Amino acid sequence: MKTNSVERKYVMPGDVVIEGDHNPLANVIKSGNKIISTKIGMAEISYNGVRVMPLSGTYIPRMDDVVIGKVADMNGFAWEVDINSWFFGILTGSAVFGRQFSSSRDSMKSAFNKGECLIAKILSFDRTRDPLISVSGPGLGKIKEGEITYITSSKIPRVIGKKGAMIKLIEENTGCRMTIGQNGAILLKGTDEARTKARNAIELIGNQAHISDLNDKVISLISK
Amino acid sequence: MSKNNIERISGRAPDELRNVSIKAGVIKNADGSALIEFGKNKIMAAVFGPKEVHPKHMMVSDRAIIKCRYHMMPFSTDTRKRPNISRREIEISKVIREALQPAIIMEDYPRTAIEIYIEILQSDGGSRCAAINAASTALADAGINMRDLVAACAAGKVNGQVVLDVDDTEDKTGEADMPIALLPNTGLITLFQLDGNLSKEEFDKALELGKTGCDKLYKLQRDALSEKYFNDKNGNKEE
Incomplete structure (x- = not known):
C-alpha cells in the first residue's frame, strides 16, 4: 500500500484502514500495529497520519467553532441554546450584557427570547462541562431574517x-x-x-x- | 454438506440461513436505524444519541451509558401479546445491551446516554440474534464510535442434527438452541447462550457453524451500510 501521498478509501467500523506505524488522528483506534476505523466514512492516509472523515454522527463542539442555534430555554442568568449536539450551549448573561450584568437590572428577554435563533461561537468545551458560547464578535448575534x-x-x-x-x-x-x-x-x-x-x-x-x-x-x- | 442429512422442516440445508435482508436508515427521526427481515422475523431498530441522560443520577462521568429496549408488538406473535414489557423482554434487552456494549467506545461520550430501541414487528424464532444485527447496523448508521460491528446468529440441534439458524418450529421441536454474537474482525464473542443439551463434539460443531453464520450476517450488514452511504451494494472487502 502507498503511504506517501493522500490515499482515500471507504471504511466501516472495525475495518483495518492500514497496517504499520501510523499516527491515529481522528475516528480511528490503534490496536497492535493496525489502525482500525470506528465510523462509516472516508479514510485518509497521509503523511501526518490516518483519519476517517465520518459520513454520519452528531456534532461534537470544538473551541472557536461558529455555530447556529436556537434558544431552547432561559433562566435569570443564562440561555440554553440548542446547537444540534448532545448538550445545550450555555450563553451566560454576562457574555451578552458585560461584566456588570445583574439579573435584577438587565432584562434577559430584551436580548434573546425563547425560540429565537442566533449565531454564536464556542468559547470552551471539554466534555466534562456543557459548552459555553458567546455572541460577541463580528457576524455573531441574533438572526433576524433568513x-x-x-x-x-x-x-x-x-x-x-x-x-x-x-x-x-x-x-x-x-x-x-x-x-x-x-x-x-x-x-x-x-x-x-x-x-x-x-x-x-x-x-x-x-x-x-x-x-x-x-x-x-x-x-x-x-x-x- | 452431503444430501443424506435429515431434511429440515423448512427444506433448508443444515448450514443454510433463512433469507435475510437488511436496510439501513429507515427512520428519519432517529439518529440511526435499520430494518432487518430474517426469515419471517421483521425487526426495526432505532438509535438515538449520544444525548443527555435522564434521570440525571444515572449519568456516569467518564463514559456513556447504554439503554436498550427490546419490545414485541402485540401483533408480532400468533396470539396477541400483551403490550407490556414482560420478564422475557427485560432479559433479552439486557443480553442485547451486553452483546453490543463491547463494540461501542463508550469513553468517547462521557455523561451521555445512547438509546437503542428494538421493535419486533413479526417474530419467528431467533429474534434476539436478528435484533442484534439490526441494532449494530443502526449504531453504525448513527455514527457512534465502534470498535467493530456485531454480528449474531444461532446454531442448534434439531432431530439429532447440528444445524444453523434455528427457526421457531425447530426451536420448539429441537433439542438445542445456541445464539451467538461476535465481533467479526477480532472473533471475540459477546453473546453466548445455550438452551438444551449438546455433547462436546456437537457443541464444537455448532460453535463453528454459528461462526460461519455470523460471518454471512456481517457481510449483509456491510452491504446494507454501503448501499446507504456509498450508493453501491458491494460493501465487502476487496481481500
Whole structure:
C-alpha cells in the first residue's frame, strides 16, 4: 500500500484502514500495529497520519467553532441554546450584557427570547462541562431574517469546499447568501428562488458527499 | 454438506440461513436505524444519541451509558401479546445491551446516554440474534464510535442434527438452541447462550457453524451500510 501521498478509501467500523506505524488522528483506534476505523466514512492516509472523515454522527463542539442555534430555554442568568449536539450551549448573561450584568437590572428577554435563533461561537468545551458560547464578535448575534437548513455536521467541509470554493460557487450561481455553522446548520438569505436553489444544492452535497466530482454536479443542478 | 442429512422442516440445508435482508436508515427521526427481515422475523431498530441522560443520577462521568429496549408488538406473535414489557423482554434487552456494549467506545461520550430501541414487528424464532444485527447496523448508521460491528446468529440441534439458524418450529421441536454474537474482525464473542443439551463434539460443531453464520450476517450488514452511504451494494472487502 502507498503511504506517501493522500490515499482515500471507504471504511466501516472495525475495518483495518492500514497496517504499520501510523499516527491515529481522528475516528480511528490503534490496536497492535493496525489502525482500525470506528465510523462509516472516508479514510485518509497521509503523511501526518490516518483519519476517517465520518459520513454520519452528531456534532461534537470544538473551541472557536461558529455555530447556529436556537434558544431552547432561559433562566435569570443564562440561555440554553440548542446547537444540534448532545448538550445545550450555555450563553451566560454576562457574555451578552458585560461584566456588570445583574439579573435584577438587565432584562434577559430584551436580548434573546425563547425560540429565537442566533449565531454564536464556542468559547470552551471539554466534555466534562456543557459548552459555553458567546455572541460577541463580528457576524455573531441574533438572526433576524433568513432560513436555516440542516446537514450532517461532518459534511460541512464539503459545503465549504477547498478554501471556500463550494460556498463561492453556490453563492455566485444562486444569489443566495450563506452563513455556515460548524454544527451542521446553514443560514440562507436571499429571494425565495435563490434559497430553494441553494437548499437543493446543499441537499445534494448531503446525499453525495463521498463523490469526488461534486463541483460539477452542483453546477449542473443549479444551472437547471 | 452431503444430501443424506435429515431434511429440515423448512427444506433448508443444515448450514443454510433463512433469507435475510437488511436496510439501513429507515427512520428519519432517529439518529440511526435499520430494518432487518430474517426469515419471517421483521425487526426495526432505532438509535438515538449520544444525548443527555435522564434521570440525571444515572449519568456516569467518564463514559456513556447504554439503554436498550427490546419490545414485541402485540401483533408480532400468533396470539396477541400483551403490550407490556414482560420478564422475557427485560432479559433479552439486557443480553442485547451486553452483546453490543463491547463494540461501542463508550469513553468517547462521557455523561451521555445512547438509546437503542428494538421493535419486533413479526417474530419467528431467533429474534434476539436478528435484533442484534439490526441494532449494530443502526449504531453504525448513527455514527457512534465502534470498535467493530456485531454480528449474531444461532446454531442448534434439531432431530439429532447440528444445524444453523434455528427457526421457531425447530426451536420448539429441537433439542438445542445456541445464539451467538461476535465481533467479526477480532472473533471475540459477546453473546453466548445455550438452551438444551449438546455433547462436546456437537457443541464444537455448532460453535463453528454459528461462526460461519455470523460471518454471512456481517457481510449483509456491510452491504446494507454501503448501499446507504456509498450508493453501491458491494460493501465487502476487496481481500
